[in-house]
Amino acid sequence: SYVLTQPPSVSVAPGQTARITCGGNNIGSKSVHWYQQKPGQAPVLVVYDDSDRPSGIPERFSGSNSGNTATLTISRVEAGDEADYYCQVWDSSSDHPGYVFGTGTKVTVL
Amino acid sequence: QVQLVQSGAEVKKPGASVKVSCKASGYTFTSYGISWVRQAPGQGLEWMGWISAYNGNTNYAQKLQGRVTMTTDTSTSTAYMELRSLRSDDTAVYYCARGTGGGRADYWGQGTLVTVSS
Numbered sequence: 001s002y003v004l005t006q007p008p009s010v011s012v013a014p015g016q017t018a019r020i021t022c023g024g025n026n027i028g029s030k031s032v033h034w035y036q037q038k039p040g041q042a043p044v045l046v047v048y049d050d051s052d053r054p055s056g057i058p059e060r061f062s063g064s065n066s067g068n069t070a071t072l073t074i075s076r077v078e079a080g081d082e083a084d085y086y087c088q089v090w091d092s093s094s095d096h097p098g099y100v101f102g103t104g105t106k107v108t109v110l
Numbered sequence: 111q112v113q114l115v116q117s118g119a120e121v122k123k124p125g126a127s128v129k130v131s132c133k134a135s136g137y138t139f140t141s142y143g144i145s146w147v148r149q150a151p152g153q154g155l156e157w158m159g160w161i162s163a164y165n166g167n168t169n170y171a172q173k174l175q176g177r178v179t180m181t182t183d184t185s186t187s188t189a190y191m192e193l194r195s196l197r198s199d200d201t202a203v204y205y206c207a208r209g210t211g212g213g214r215a216d217y218w219g220q221g222t223l224v225t226v227s228s
Binding site for chain 2 (some may be wrong): 032033035037042043044045049050054086088089090095096097098099100101102103104
């Protein structure tokens with residue numbers, strides 16, 4: 001089955017840039033979506049189709065995808081960005097297609 | 111606005127079944143699918159399966175095949191997820207989410223805590 005690997009944690013100072021990677025075999029050929037989850041809350045879609053933002057998501061959130069790595073970039077990080085972030089793809093390559101989530105990255109704002 | 115409202119928390123004994131509901135509003139129910147995702151305490155997100163609200167077609171995660179059934183009631187715009195033969199490791203928060211054709215979940219319910227304990 002398809003596996004997505006994320007770093008367990010990323011720490012960043014306020015105002016700086018956080019980059020969260022999502023590694024997968026030839027992930028550049030898939031559409032990658034990113035979710036933000038704050039403690040006790042449901043996930044929220046922050047980037048879809050590699051680099052598009054849903055309405056209401058700040059421009060500070062951006063994404064890219066190439067080769068074996070997709071990246072979520074949070075610019076000008078704020079305290080409110082502290083959360084867990086998950087990447088996700090639709091894997092159609094196996095006999096049981098479906099969503100695959102990354103392992104998750106906890107972003108800590110110093 | 112799009113809303114998905116789930117049923118309340120459940121406590122079940124091992125071996126029992128649970129059925130969680132997810133009532134949708136703010137969009138045409140049959141134009142999208144519903145995915146179900148669960149999250150065990152302190153763990154990541156696990157996709158359980160998807161159902162088309164248009165025709166009822168389903169696609170379940172291999173791990174849960176045979177224990178899970180997803181259905182919809184288009185007359186009330188409600189989706190259901192039933193999980194049978196519950197075990198302690200089924201203890202989790204269960205989420206429904208609107209599934210788009212692009213393979214993403216763009217709106218999520220608030221979650222339903224299911225606790226399996228003897």
